[in-house]
Every structure is written in structure tokens, then in C-alpha cells.
Amino acid sequence: MPPPPAKWRGRCDFNGKRTCNNKLVGARNFIWDGDAPVEAIPHGSHTASEAAGSPVEAANVFGQANGTAMGIAPKAHLAMYKVGIESSALAAMDAAIEEGVDVLSISMSYSNGSVPFFDDVFALGAFRAIQKGIFVSCSAGNGGPSPNTVTNAAPWILTVGASTIDREIRATVELGNNVELYGQSLFLPEGFHTKQLPLVDPASNGESAAFCEKGSLKNIDVKGKIVICQASFPEWRIFQGQEVKDNGGAGMILINGVEDGDTIIPDAHVLPASCLGYKDGLLVKGYLNSTSSPTAAISFQGTLIGKSKIAPQVASFSSRGPSLLSPGILKPDIIGPGVNILAAWAESVDNATNSFNVVSGTSMACPHLSGVAALIKSAHPNWSPAAIKSAILTTAYTGDLGGSPISNEQNVPATVFDMGSGHVDPSKALNPGLVYDIEPDDYIPYLCGLGYSDKQVRTIVQRKVNCSSSIPEAQLNYPTFSISLAPGDNQTYTRTVTNVGRANSRYMSVVVTWKGIIGVEVTPNEIEFKEVGEKASYSVTFTRLRNVATSNSSTTSFRQGSVVWSGHDDDGGKYVVTSTFAVVFI
Structure with a gap:
């Protein structure tokens, strides 16, 4: 491993008992108990090694799952922050931001998804991070399969659910x-x-x-x-x-x-x-x-x-949407490997020399996506956190190894409230063609639209704001859509995409949805880019064509689909940019 980059300003607080190295470049304790930043439960070691662990041969537990263990971004440096109560977590996030991290991976939550963003330490800390260009990935929670259990659902956070592996x-x-x-x-x-x-x-x-x-x-x-x-x-x-x-x-x-x-x-x-x-x-x-x-x-x-053809499958415990706080933003965003994951364990479970364990949870899925974000950040250092998220969401796949739609734990097709855009595809995310970008200030009218006061929004964005103007949640330039339609209702939303593929590229839209129940019209249905970095806008009108029986469950009366932009350039490059949507009937 090379030494950390010159921008790194972190430190290791091991009190002389041990030291950091070129892999572990930072280690701090924010519990204020005077101890070194060493974990009591090896949760942090497991998740950190999934994101950025160096290759280790013959990794196994009881001789099983034997092979070379390696994180998603094995050449990335790691900084670890030990936290306890909420205030310690926010202090740790602030320190990580100041010390120069590029990605924050947070496999924890303090709430059940009902705490407003202005009172949620991870939403607050994550907003400060994205203001500095730092990507934030969080676990969606282990409250599944019940609906409305998703946590860490702020739109500036990548909210990660868990899937099985083969x-x-x-x-x-x-x-x-x-x-x-x-x-x-x-x-x-x-x-x-x-x-x-x-x-x-x-x-x-x-x-x-x-x-x-x-x-x-x-x-x-x-x-x-x-x-x-x-x-x-x-x-x-x-x-x-x-x-x-x-x-x-x-x-x-x-x-x-x-x-x-x-x-x-x-x-x-x-x-x-x-x-x-x-x-x-x-x-x-x-x-x-x-x-x-x-x-x-x-x-x-x-x-x-490779024997199981139903992988990936949404894990039963993976928390589901819609979000209680912001149902107009589709959550979770994505699913990634989170069931029976072999990774580092700070204490041996079978012998003195083989410190690995198999663990499950959205805590395990989150660092997989954090590692993917680090790879994208390395390949595209000027991309914003929103652009990186867009690349991950619009290139996700929705089919299992057997060629069927990804299913949930009941072996029925998973919904967008189970898996968001689908399962992460790291290779395609590196070259998405188009991205939906969002600047930090773009979230202000969205937050005002949630009914937050000027003071509450100021708590999040850390500056004075005026909520005299606002937008509906679904108008945020998010890569997905989540809307509610009453009988006979129609709603129109605008999106702006940025060309990150090649110059002289052309895209055509196709809508995939339930015909006869909802209508979806994209205007214009063709867009063209002369230059890299050029922007183009389009609108989508959703119409409820006929009544569908509704119920008390917010996840039973809806239809889902996608707006797909298929593109090509003069050099033969091809792109498929998919924006998933959910239409809830009210």
C-alpha cells in the first residue's frame, strides 16, 4: 500500500500500544472513555474489510467459504471512528470530514426511520459531508420484511438494502x-x-x-x-x-x-x-x-x-419502503450483498490464526456499496456524491442468475420498495452514460416542501434559509420517482441529465409499466448531446387511467415501472440509463 494522500489530516489514537499503517491511516475513539479505538464487538472490522480489505488468501470459517478474501476497493485507505451515543457519532462524522475522507460508510442507525432529518444525526452529518463532496452510504436497517421500516432515508444518503449471494x-x-x-x-x-x-x-x-x-x-x-x-x-x-x-x-x-x-x-x-x-x-x-x-x-x-439460481434475492430482514419521512423519494435506493458474508473478525471463531466470520445484515451490504462508490470516485474524481449515486442507481440490474426477476424472501418478485433500483452492478456504474446531478443547495426547496421551518432547514444546511419557495419531493432531480396519485389525477415532474459518456451521443426513451392502469409520457422522448458535460431536461407525466382498489397498507396499492433512456454514440458506445418509479394509489 502507498502512503495516504497529502490531503489526509487524520491521526491514530492508540496510546502507543499499536500503530496505524498505510492501510489503516486513522483510528479515533469518540466514546470519551479514555480507551484506544478498539472495538468490543468486531462489527467494524467486518464491515471495513468488506469495503476496503486487502487480499487475504485461505480466508474461511471452519474450512468453509474458503478462498481469497478482499474488499470491494482493496487499494483504498481506511480510517476508523469508534462511536457510541448520537452526539459521538456526529462528532466522529465531523472529524472524518475535516480529516479528508472521500467516502463515509455507516452501518448503523439510531432510529426506526421516523426521526425528522433535522433531528437525525446521520442525516445532519451526511449533509455536511456532501457539502464537502464526500459520498455517504448507510445501511437501510434490519426491520424487514415489514413496510415503512427503512432508515437513513435522506435523499443525500445512499440507502442500502441487503441481498443474498450465490x-x-x-x-x-x-x-x-x-x-x-x-x-x-x-x-x-x-x-x-x-x-x-x-x-x-x-x-x-x-x-x-x-x-x-x-x-x-x-x-x-x-x-x-x-x-x-x-x-x-x-x-x-x-x-x-x-x-x-x-x-x-x-x-x-x-x-x-x-x-x-x-x-x-x-x-x-x-x-x-x-x-x-x-x-x-x-x-x-x-x-x-x-x-x-x-x-x-x-x-x-x-x-x-453458483448452484442457487435465485440469487440475488432480497433478504427477509432488509428494511422496506416507502419512507415514513419522505415517501416522495424512493427508498431503499439499492441492494447489495448482505447475507452470509465472509469478512474479517477481530477475534477467532474457530482457531487462533483464522480471524474471519460469516455475518448477515444490511450492515454488510452498506460497505459493499461504499467500496463501489470509492471505485467510482477514483475513476471520476470530479463527480459529485449525487452523480456517483445516480451512476449506481441507473445501472442496477433487476434479474437473478436464473433469468427471472429478483425475488423477495417469499420467492415472489421483489418490488421497488424492497430493492429500490435493483442490485448494484459495479462495472456498469463506472460508465453510466448520463447522471442526475444534485447540488447541496438544491435540497433546500425540497426540505421546505416537507413542511420544515426555516430554522429546521437551517439546522440541516448550516446557514440561513428562506422557505418562501419550495418544491414537491418528487421534483428533486433524483434518479428515481415515487409519487402518489388519486383517481383521475395526473402529475408532471422534470428531470435534468448530464452527459458523462461521449460527445455526439443520442438517447431515446422507453417506458416500462402496467398498461391501462397508469399512463406515463416522456417529453421529449429523444435527447442529443454534442459535448461531454452537456445537460438536457425532460418531463414525465404520470396519469392514473383507472381506479385500483386501495388498502390501509402503503405497499399494496401501487404500480411500478421505469423510464429507460437507451443511447449510443458515434464511436459505437451503448448506454442504458434506467430510472425506476413507483406510483402509489390513494
């Missing part, structure tokens, strides 16, 4: 009727017999037994049997297996609840086990009820890559 650590359940079901487990025991064993479900003994809670199986005959347990919270699942083991159980089948669906998180169990998705769990219970002598076996195949 790597699994397979543990197959074979039922006595020869049906095979694919689950996962991080612990693959050596010498475990894969023969059929009696299968038992303790659920008839009450909810505590159904979840295999501590002490719940002591009066149930599970000795030498494979026990079905309803999957609990991830941090409790190891203890479920311990309860089975303590009472003589030979193995365990964890079954997801309906909300977790097919988002399977492997654990380092204390006995042979496999976690199954909700629908496969129904097959297990159906078989159990079909015979008086049910049996099952568990076999372990280990790490498999």
Missing part, C-alpha cells in the same frame, strides 16, 4: 419419503452418520418446546433423534441446538418462520443441523403428519458456488 454452505435434509431439501449450516461435523434417524417435532408440547428454548425438552424423548425446532433470532439459534444436544438429540432441523421465508442464515451449531426455508419447512411438517414413523437424515456438502 454461495451456500449446504446441509441437505433427506426425509424418509426420499424428498431432499437443501438447507445450510456453518458447522459440518466429521464422521456424522447420514443414515435415517427418527424425526420428532416437540411443538405439540407448547411454544417454548417448538422453539427448543432452554429447559423445554427435558421431559420430551429426543434421544438419538433429529429434532425439528422453529428458528429463533440468529443470535439465539446456537442455544436451540444446545438444548437439543443436552437432551440427547442427534441432530436438529431449524425451520424459518413465514417472515424469514427462504432467507437462510447458516450458524456454527453445536451438533449436526440444517436450517431450512419456510416453504421447505412446511414439506417437513407435512411429511411428519403423513406417517407414524417419520425419519430424516442430514448430509453435508459444504461450500457450493
Whole structure:
């Protein structure tokens, strides 16, 4: 690694016990406890290594997911800031800005998405960052799959949801009727017999037994049997297996609840086990009820890559839109890898020399996008944070490896409130063709349009403002649209795009949506650029053509689609610039 750039003004506060290097160029503690900036929980090490970790060969956990671990931007420098309460987080963000960071990656939230931007420390700190040209990426939260749970939803923040990847650590359940079901487990025991064993479900003994809670199986005959347990919270699942083991159980089948669906998180169990998705769990219970002598076996195949064609899939826990604070801005923005991610861990989970762990959460997805932003910033140092965000959103993809639309945890097509523009495509984001740019002052009329007072807006932008003029949320020059239409209503919004492709390029628009329910008209439908950096504006009119039944849920009565600009230049370059939209019926 080369030394940090000359602009870097940070420092390391390790009190002489350890030092920084050319990878870790800054480390500070803002909890004010007098300690060095060393984490108690390795969350920060994991997320930092995902964003910018240097290559490490033979990275694995229990021998699984083995390979070379590397961050998205492995040549980037890292600065770490330890925070606690909200004021410490804002102080850390201010320090990072002054010390010269290029990207802020924030895998945390203090709210449930209902705190106004003028009271939200991450919204406040992020605005100060974008005023200095610093890109800010934040996790969307782990409140899914319920609607209106997205956090960190300010439009100047990239709000990142989580998706699955095509790597699994397979543990197959074979039922006595020869049906095979694919689950996962991080612990693959050596010498475990894969023969059929009696299968038992303790659920008839009450909810505590159904979840295999501590002490719940002591009066149930599970000795030498494979026990079905309803999957609990991830941090409790190891203890479920311990309860089975303590009472003589030979193995365990964890079954997801309906909300977790097919988002399977492997654990380092204390006995042979496999976690199954909700629908496969129904097959297990159906078989159990079909015979008086049910049996099952568990076999372990280990790490498999590319076998799952439904990846990427929106993770069950990934928070969903619409945003409570600003429903006129489509959130989350994007999804990225956030399920079963192997990355650095400050303490070993299996031996003294292999400090890696597999962890899931939107906290893991966020640094993937932060790394992508760093790559774009390196390739295009003069691009604004809004331009970088636009490049990421307008080049995202919406299909899985099997060629079907990206699905959610229920295996039904994901909506824009699940995944925003779709899944990040780092390569295409480097060359988007067009970008939707936003200057910091452009957010002022947007904030006034939210009904904020002059004082509240001043708290965000850090200068005197006058809210005598405002714009609707959807009029902000955002790369996506989120609007609400009453019966017979129509609304028109304007967007301005900047040519960052090549000179002498031409684009034509195509609208993809539900015909006969909403009308979408783009004017003009062709735009042409003579020069790089040239701007062009267009308008989009959304019309509700016929009534659709509405309900109390803000995510059930809507239609989605996209405005797609397809372009080419004189040198044969081709571009596809996609602006996703949601039309909510009110």
C-alpha cells in the first residue's frame, strides 16, 4: 500500500500500544472513555474489510467459504471512528470530514426511520459531508420484511438494502419419503452418520418446546433423534441446538418462520443441523403428519458456488419502503450483498490464526456499496456524491442468475420498495452514460416542501434559509420517482441529465409499466448531446387511467415501472440509463 494522500489530516489514537499503517491511516475513539479505538464487538472490522480489505488468501470459517478474501476497493485507505451515543457519532462524522475522507460508510442507525432529518444525526452529518463532496452510504436497517421500516432515508444518503449471494454452505435434509431439501449450516461435523434417524417435532408440547428454548425438552424423548425446532433470532439459534444436544438429540432441523421465508442464515451449531426455508419447512411438517414413523437424515456438502439460481434475492430482514419521512423519494435506493458474508473478525471463531466470520445484515451490504462508490470516485474524481449515486442507481440490474426477476424472501418478485433500483452492478456504474446531478443547495426547496421551518432547514444546511419557495419531493432531480396519485389525477415532474459518456451521443426513451392502469409520457422522448458535460431536461407525466382498489397498507396499492433512456454514440458506445418509479394509489 502507498502512503495516504497529502490531503489526509487524520491521526491514530492508540496510546502507543499499536500503530496505524498505510492501510489503516486513522483510528479515533469518540466514546470519551479514555480507551484506544478498539472495538468490543468486531462489527467494524467486518464491515471495513468488506469495503476496503486487502487480499487475504485461505480466508474461511471452519474450512468453509474458503478462498481469497478482499474488499470491494482493496487499494483504498481506511480510517476508523469508534462511536457510541448520537452526539459521538456526529462528532466522529465531523472529524472524518475535516480529516479528508472521500467516502463515509455507516452501518448503523439510531432510529426506526421516523426521526425528522433535522433531528437525525446521520442525516445532519451526511449533509455536511456532501457539502464537502464526500459520498455517504448507510445501511437501510434490519426491520424487514415489514413496510415503512427503512432508515437513513435522506435523499443525500445512499440507502442500502441487503441481498443474498450465490454461495451456500449446504446441509441437505433427506426425509424418509426420499424428498431432499437443501438447507445450510456453518458447522459440518466429521464422521456424522447420514443414515435415517427418527424425526420428532416437540411443538405439540407448547411454544417454548417448538422453539427448543432452554429447559423445554427435558421431559420430551429426543434421544438419538433429529429434532425439528422453529428458528429463533440468529443470535439465539446456537442455544436451540444446545438444548437439543443436552437432551440427547442427534441432530436438529431449524425451520424459518413465514417472515424469514427462504432467507437462510447458516450458524456454527453445536451438533449436526440444517436450517431450512419456510416453504421447505412446511414439506417437513407435512411429511411428519403423513406417517407414524417419520425419519430424516442430514448430509453435508459444504461450500457450493453458483448452484442457487435465485440469487440475488432480497433478504427477509432488509428494511422496506416507502419512507415514513419522505415517501416522495424512493427508498431503499439499492441492494447489495448482505447475507452470509465472509469478512474479517477481530477475534477467532474457530482457531487462533483464522480471524474471519460469516455475518448477515444490511450492515454488510452498506460497505459493499461504499467500496463501489470509492471505485467510482477514483475513476471520476470530479463527480459529485449525487452523480456517483445516480451512476449506481441507473445501472442496477433487476434479474437473478436464473433469468427471472429478483425475488423477495417469499420467492415472489421483489418490488421497488424492497430493492429500490435493483442490485448494484459495479462495472456498469463506472460508465453510466448520463447522471442526475444534485447540488447541496438544491435540497433546500425540497426540505421546505416537507413542511420544515426555516430554522429546521437551517439546522440541516448550516446557514440561513428562506422557505418562501419550495418544491414537491418528487421534483428533486433524483434518479428515481415515487409519487402518489388519486383517481383521475395526473402529475408532471422534470428531470435534468448530464452527459458523462461521449460527445455526439443520442438517447431515446422507453417506458416500462402496467398498461391501462397508469399512463406515463416522456417529453421529449429523444435527447442529443454534442459535448461531454452537456445537460438536457425532460418531463414525465404520470396519469392514473383507472381506479385500483386501495388498502390501509402503503405497499399494496401501487404500480411500478421505469423510464429507460437507451443511447449510443458515434464511436459505437451503448448506454442504458434506467430510472425506476413507483406510483402509489390513494
